[in-house]
Amino acid sequence: MKPANSIFSACGTTIFEVMSRLAVEHGAVNLGQGFPEGLEPPALLQAAARAVIEGPNQYPSMMGIPALRQAVADHAKRFYRLDVDPATEVMVTSGATEALADCLFGLIEPGDEVVLIEPLYDSYLPIVRRAGGIPRIVRLAPPHWALPREALAAAFNRRTKLVVLNSPMNPTGKLLDDEELAFIADLLVRHDAYCVCDEVYEHLVFDGRRHRPLMTLPDMRQRCLRIGSAGKTFSLTGWKVGYITACPALLQPVAKAHQFFTFTTPPNLQQAVAEGLASGDEYYQGLAVDLQKRRDRLAEGLSNIGFELLSCAGSYFLVADIRPLGFAGDDVAFCRHITVEAGVAAVPVSSFFENGDVRHYVRFCFAKKDAALDEALARLARYFARR
Ligand code: PMP
Numbered sequence: 001m002k003p004a005n006s007i008f009s010a011c012g013t014t015i016f017e018v019m020s021r022l023a024v025e026h027g028a029v030n031l032g033q034g035f036p037e038g039l040e041p042p043a044l045l046q047a048a049a050r051a052v053i054e055g056p057n058q059y060p061s062m063m064g065i066p067a068l069r070q071a072v073a074d075h076a077k078r079f080y081r082l083d084v085d086p087a088t089e090v091m092v093t094s095g096a097t098e099a100l101a102d103c104l105f106g107l108i109e110p111g112d113e114v115v116l117i118e119p120l121y122d123s124y125l126p127i128v129r130r131a132g133g134i135p136r137i138v139r140l141a142p143p144h145w146a147l148p149r150e151a152l153a154a155a156f157n158r159r160t161k162l163v164v165l166n167s168p169m170n171p172t173g174k175l176l177d178d179e180e181l182a183f184i185a186d187l188l189v190r191h192d193a194y195c196v197c198d199e200v201y202e203h204l205v206f207d208g209r210r211h212r213p214l215m216t217l218p219d220m221r222q223r224c225l226r227i228g229s230a231g232k233t234f235s236l237t238g239w240k241v242g243y244i245t246a247c248p249a250l251l252q253p254v255a256k257a258h259q260f261f262t263f264t265t266p267p268n269l270q271q272a273v274a275e276g277l278a279s280g281d282e283y284y285q286g287l288a289v290d291l292q293k294r295r296d297r298l299a300e301g302l303s304n305i306g307f308e309l310l311s312c313a314g315s316y317f318l319v320a321d322i323r324p325l326g327f328a329g330d331d332v333a334f335c336r337h338i339t340v341e342a343g344v345a346a347v348p349v350s351s352f353f354e355n356g357d358v359r360h361y362v363r364f365c366f367a368k369k370d371a372a373l374d375e376a377l378a379r380l381a382r383y384f385a386r387r
Pocket residue numbers: 034094095096097098121166169170198200228229230231232237240241242
């Protein structure tokens with residue numbers, strides 16, 4: 001048999017699927033894969049149900065239904081004071097995962113260099129490589145995950161086509177601040193590069209802080225492609241509705257990739273998301289407040305058990321140092337172990353590194369119902385008290 005594509009053949013199954021399968025197999029409380037529970041807005045579920053019955057149910061425009069493109073543009077104006085033309089600067093995708101692939105396939109020419117920041121979301125590297133890009137990886141170091149400015153600057157050169165930036169960041173919970181954004185913006189201008197901005201957690205930001213898109217900085221409007229996800233903003237991850245905002249010159253090649261990957265996204269779900277984006281401020285604030293409470297509930301419980309918690313400014317995730325627990329094994333072994341033996345699933349942070357020598361951090365998802373968080377904490381407390 002002739003071999004299949006070497007890049008995908010060399011990939012394992014994504015860690016999120018691996019841990020969720022293991023959690024199901026062992027009846028574990030799943031704090032591994034990042035999906036929320038009990039936060040789905042009832043009005044959106046009603047809107048989707050109505051749109052399934054009444055339509056639209058046929059292929060929409062490949063760019064997305066006009067109502068959602070308009071809603072994405074209105075949202076950009078409302079939250080970030082960005083003027084966006086819904087007709088030429090917005091495209092709806094089947095989730096941020098597809099949006100990322102569209103951007104990378106649409107912009108990378110074989111041999112282009114692509115700057116990536118580790119820890120990184122697991123789809124970035126294989127897609128960059130499959131698109132012919134040459135990754136230049138810059139690492140953030142725990143526990144503060146500060147941007148290593150010298151290393152970042154050194155990763156850019158005249159072959160750099162683009163950088164992929166994730167803020168608020170999975171799994172670190174890091175939110176890039178204005179100075180870090182300005183530093184990156186300067187590099188993009190100096191090296192004539194683009195930025196694919198993965199901002200799926202834009203509304204999941206805590207402690208009174210606000211997310212600021214790189215696109216809002218001077219000279220960035222023509223260099224950034226901003227990706228959002230209704231899955232995160234409306235706690236409906238299975239819907240897979242995402243959106244890209246970019247100037248026409250950048251969006252056009254990206255739309256060419258999209259037209260041959262998925263072409264369109266379910267129009268009834270798009271209709272519901274359009275209604276959701278117009279939700280009042282109380283919805284967006286309520287989401288952040290609710291998640292912050294869940295973060296604090298889980299952090300307190302984990303710290304009582306003996307984990308050392310890293311700070312989390314945004315996202316669904318808390319990173320915990322397992323060294324104080326005295327477990328003989330790395331983060332991968334630890335996550336398997338607590339799933340099977342304690343009945344709580346988590347995700348090893350080393351899976352967000354290409355060559356993970358950082359092997360003592362695990363990621364817990366706190367976007368769960370209080371009862372699930374409490375049950376997970378009780379199970380872990382019981383287990384570690386026995387050991
Ligand atoms: N980027 C990051 C950083 C993520 O954590 C996720 C997780 N789901 C995605 C992209 C993908 O989002 P979607 O489900 O909309 O494809």
